[in-house]
Amino acid sequence: MNPLHQYLLLAAVLFCIGLAGALARRNAIVVLIGIELMLNAANLNFIAFYRFGPNPERMEGLMFALFSIGVAAAEAAVGLALIITVYRHLKSTNLEDLDRLKG
Amino acid sequence: MSTGFIILALITIAGAIGAMNCGRLVHCALSLVASFAGLAGIYLQLNVWFVGVAQILVYVGAVAILIVVALLVTRNAESDRQNEGSKGWIAGGSVALLVFILLAGALSNTAVTGAATLAPDSxxxxxxxxxxxxxxxxxxxxxxxxxxxxxxxxxxxxxxxxxxxxxx
The missing domain is CATH 1.20.5 (Single alpha-helices involved in coiled-coils or other helix-helix interfaces)
Known part of the structure; x- marks a missing residue:
């Protein structure tokens, strides 16, 4: 098995676990955890292609992964702030309860 | 396929499954930390030191703490073990399985010429x-x-x- 293949396959497995959880779970925080897992799978792909790609000295995949980690950190902060605000309004983080647009 | 990769991949996948499957939300967050740490280990094993350390700092440190704090702030009595229907798991699992079949099929049909080169200067x-x-x-x-x-x-x-x- 090609070394690149095994990392891509691991990233695919990780992405699908995150996708299944994000679709199936009802708690907003667990859905956010699933999204983080999918972002990490994408990061693993960047690093695998950087490491085994044709031009590793140009560092494109590495830079992409670093910037993606930064964006994911910002996304987690804003997402959790939104969840806390929703919890203040509705006293619940269950996504099934979020069924109206009026605050 | 090296032994180190297999161990780290198993830690990562087991952590991810635990994060999605645990009943108690705090256990979800702790499994997520295990998964992130396994990924950081994979980056270190690939000799991409800087990204591995950034992964530990940002994900294992900051994001995990943020999630645990949010869990504790939004904790109410009945949310600790909520009754999650199996209907969602059937739908979500089948969609995820479909996506995985697509990805794995594309992967097996592609001739990737990724040679194990020396670690580039990073x-x-x-x-x-x-x-x-x-x-x-x-x-x-x-x-x-x-x-x-x-x-x-x-x-x-x-x-x-x-x-x-x-x-x-």
């Missing part, structure tokens, strides 16, 4: 020089994004203006 000095010359505009954009996101998170979590003060 020292902190090289990364810093690259970031300050070629990638300086993305770096500044990311700095702006992080500032805006942190301010926005504080503003959102504080709540909007009080009704009495807003109608001045």
């Amino acid at each position: 020292s902190v000095e090289t990364i810093g020089r690259r970031m300050m010359t070629l990638y300086v505009i993305p770096l500044e954009a990311l700095a702006l994004l992080l500032t805006a996101a942190l301010l926005g998170a504080v503003v959102i979590a504080l709540g909007g203006p009080k009704p009495g003060r807003a109608s001045k």
